[in-house]
Amino acid sequence: MKQIINIQEKFGAELHTRQMVERLAASLNAADSYLLDMSGVMQISRSAADELYNLTHGDMNVDLINVEPFVEKMLSAVKLGRFLPRQRSTTDTPIIHCETIGNVLQQLSAR
Amino acid sequence: MPSTTPKIVSFEDTLSAFFAAITTVVASSIVSLPLQQALISLYNQNPLPDICQFALDDESASVAINQxxxxxxTCPPEQVKLLNSPLTYxxxxxxxxxxxxxxxxxxxxYLHHDAAQHCIDIAIxxxxxxxxxxxxxxxxxxDKLGDSDAEALNLAQNGYSVKNLPDTENRGYGISSNMRMVVKGLGGEFAVLSGNALLLYSQDTKKILSLPSExxxxxxxxxxxxxxxxxxxxNLYTYTS
Structure with missing residues (x-):
């Protein structure tokens, strides 16, 4: 029998930080199975979603139910990121050495 | 104006003034607002009301974000609704x-809506x-870092994380994705000051300044x-993956 955990009741409607999910994970028992009821969780950071992905794809038996559209999209972004190579800018950002405050001011005002 | 070379000191009791001042300077861009003004403000230690300090536990962080x-x-309600997701992100x-x-x-x-300028200034x-x-x-x-704050900023803005899982680059999105979202998505400007380096990113420029030792x-x-x-x-999702 899977235990259902209501995430909104535990953390509110927004999962802001990775730490929140880490704390949740630490409270779970590896021998048990869980359903995380995500109804009412309307916002999630990418970091929290990444940690949630770790939790649901790791050694523990944890699944999500009732995932709201925003959270679903963020989880999809995380999932996609796991399988695609990271895209990075091919152009270098110039590093400009400013010896004086005057140089800094010049750079700040130069477009 | 102080007669000696101004020095930015990161003591907590001067942070709020510095915070306010540098926010104005860099956010308002990189636009020619003189850095001296920031330094003078630092010396005068004028605090701003929209700054909050928060502990790093989850509850305090959530309270700070909501606050x-x-x-x-002061933003139009329909814009507050549209701004919620990118700002929360x-x-x-x-x-x-x-x-x-x-x-x-x-x-x-710090988060301040400037109704006259139609912009929102944020600093973390x-x-x-x-x-x-x-x-x-x-x-x-x-190997890429050397002894340079500027190189570190360059790595961070390219999403090089210190905490990736062994077989995937799942982290390092904090600065890199937000930079793109702010500048490309929202038409804003983004700056990072860390150690003695300052990254500036706007519609017109992207550069890292290695700052003088002061x-x-x-x-x-x-x-x-x-x-x-x-x-x-x-579309927020353009910038999250």
Whole structure:
């Protein structure tokens, strides 16, 4: 029998930080199975979603139910990121050495 | 105006003034607002009311994020609704970065809607180990890093994380994705000050300044200015993966 955990009741409607999910994970028992009821969780950071992905794809038996559209999209972004190579800018950002405050001011005002 | 060379000192009791001043300078861009003004403000220690300090536990961070978003009350309600997701994303990720990397026990945040200028200024800061210090502490990417705060900023803006899983690059989105979202998505400007380096990113420029030795911020501060109108074609998910 899977235990259902209501995430909104535990953390509110927004999962802001990775730490929140880490704390949740630490409270779970590896021998048990869980359903995380995500109804009412309307916002999630990418970091929290990444940690949630770790939790649901790791050694523990944890699944999500009732995932709201925003959270679903963020989880999809995380999932996609796991399988695609990271895209990075091919152009270098110039590093400009400013010896004086005057140089800094010049750079700040130069477009 | 002080007669000696101004020096930015990262003591907490001067942070709020510095915070306010540098926010104005960099956010308002990179636009020719003189840095001296920031330094003078620092010396005068004028605090700003929209700054909050928060502990880095989850509850305090959540309270801070919600408190900051209340500073949008002067924005038109329909824009507040549109701004909610990108602002929450920005604040979440940057505060999460402090929790994960800065090795400090609190953060500072500022959010101010300037109705006259139709923009929102945001800053998130900590007095932690700097981005350079975070790479060194984790012993990651040292070959690319040298001894330079500027190189560390360059790595961070390219999404090089210190905490990836062994077989995937699942982390390092905090600064890199928010930079793109702010500048490309929302038409804003983004700056990062860490140690003695300053990254500036706007529609017209992207560069990293290695600052003179008088300026050395013992921590990391992210400074953002965005218009208070979200573009019609803005899509958050373009920037999250």
């Amino acid at each position: 900051l978003k209340k500073n949008l009350r 920005l604040l979440d990720e940057l505060i999460c970065n402090i929790q994960q990397h800065a090795q400090t026990d609190k953060g500072y945040a 800061a900590d007095l932690g180990i700097t981005i350079y210090g975070s790479y060194v502490a984790a012993q990651k990417h040292l 300026i050395d911020f013992k921590g990391t501060m992210i400074i953002v200015r965005i218009p208070d109108q979200v573009p019609n074609n803005f």
